[in-house]
Amino acid sequence: MDRLLDVNDLHTSFQTYLGEVKAVRGVSFHLDKGEALGIVGESGSGKSITMMSIMKLLPENGKITAANIKFSDRDLTKLSDKEMESIRGNDIGMIFQDPMTSLDPVFKIGSQLEEPLIKHKHISKEDAKEKVIEMLKLVGISSAEKRINQYPHEFSGGMRQRAMIAMALICNPKLLIADEPTTALDVTIQAQILELMKDLKTKLGMSIILITHDLGVVADLCSRIDVMYGGMIIERGTTRDIFYNSKHPYTWGLLKSIPNPQEDIKQRLRPIDGTPPDLLKPPIGCPFSPRCEYAMKICLNRMPEAFKIDDNHFSSCWLNHPNAPKIDKISGGDIKNGK
Numbered sequence: 001m002d003r004l005l006d007v008n009d010l011h012t013s014f015q016t017y018l019g020e021v022k023a024v025r026g027v028s029f030h031l032d033k034g035e036a037l038g039i040v041g042e043s044g045s046g047k048s049i050t051m052m053s054i055m056k057l058l059p060e061n062g063k064i065t066a067a068n069i070k071f072s073d074r075d076l077t078k079l080s081d082k083e084m085e086s087i088r089g090n091d092i093g094m095i096f097q098d099p100m101t102s103l104d105p106v107f108k109i110g111s112q113l114e115e116p117l118i119k120h121k122h123i124s125k126e127d128a129k130e131k132v133i134e135m136l137k138l139v140g141i142s143s144a145e146k147r148i149n150q151y152p153h154e155f156s157g158g159m160r161q162r163a164m165i166a167m168a169l170i171c172n173p174k175l176l177i178a179d180e181p182t183t184a185l186d187v188t189i190q191a192q193i194l195e196l197m198k199d200l201k202t203k204l205g206m207s208i209i210l211i212t213h214d215l216g217v218v219a220d221l222c223s224r225i226d227v228m229y230g231g232m233i234i235e236r237g238t239t240r241d242i243f244y245n246s247k248h249p250y251t252w253g254l255l256k257s258i259p260n261p262q263e264d265i266k267q268r269l270r271p272i273d274g275t276p277p278d279l280l281k282p283p284i285g286c287p288f289s290p291r292c293e294y295a296m297k298i299c300l301n302r303m304p305e306a307f308k309i310d311d312n313h314f315s316s317c318w319l320n321h322p323n324a325p326k327i328d329k330i331s332g333g334d335i336k337n338g339k
């Protein structure tokens, strides 16, 4: 497969009045043409900041301190703001959790979707209008000819999300980054939007990065999954590896928090106890150690290496070390108590 995106050793930090927050700490991943990759983790794990870094959409206090981000043979870190502007919305489309982040409430849907076409593709307003109607139909919006004259508030939540997908895809991007695209939607609409993305991926042959805190959402769309925690990728594998042969306690926690319709209705979901690490002072050892029930003494002092399970699967956890000192196994509670 042809490589579309190659991110190497990305570090992103934010200067705050309390000090430097190291939000992304050495993230590397790749994406091939036509492939869908899921990036999964709780809020604050660094997944959205990783995408904002790639798009160069960081706030003023944020900076990329090291990286090589190759997109179609161009290093994005070396491009000027103007060059990045021509890539955003044209070669790379983005969908956000809240459609109102992208849709302007004071402009009609039609004119908002025409704008990127006129700007990036330099086509006439008439041709742009035709293309917008075609795209709205493609994302399942009926009566598209009438809908283009409506404002975002006249659309339901699901329709706004569809309109935003249409906007992200209108210039036929090579890559679609979808950041929690279904979190604000009810489960029926969520399933429809995911099905739509799957269908468009096949029809348009584009690559997708799907960012979510919910492992259940990526299962059907993505062939590979990267699990992020504490600004790092702590497990990587095919979707099958992650669901059926995961080797990291944090991934186990995410899997346990997916609702299972087969289980007793009274069975409670099991959230992961504790809170994500403070990235003002990232831990020296494994960032998950204060919350991990399998933590060993070594976990507190040394960051685990990326242990290779097989060619496509790795996990950064000392439990995968052949000489893991099982005798040192202590509980998360002991660590929190400083033992």
Ligand code: SF4
Pocket (backbone or CB within 6 Å): 248, 249, 250, 286, 287, 288, 289, 290, 292, 293, 294, 295, 296, 299, 304, 316, 317, 318, 319
């Ligand atoms: Fe738990 Fe240690 Fe593995 Fe971290 S390295 S996930 S603390 S067992």
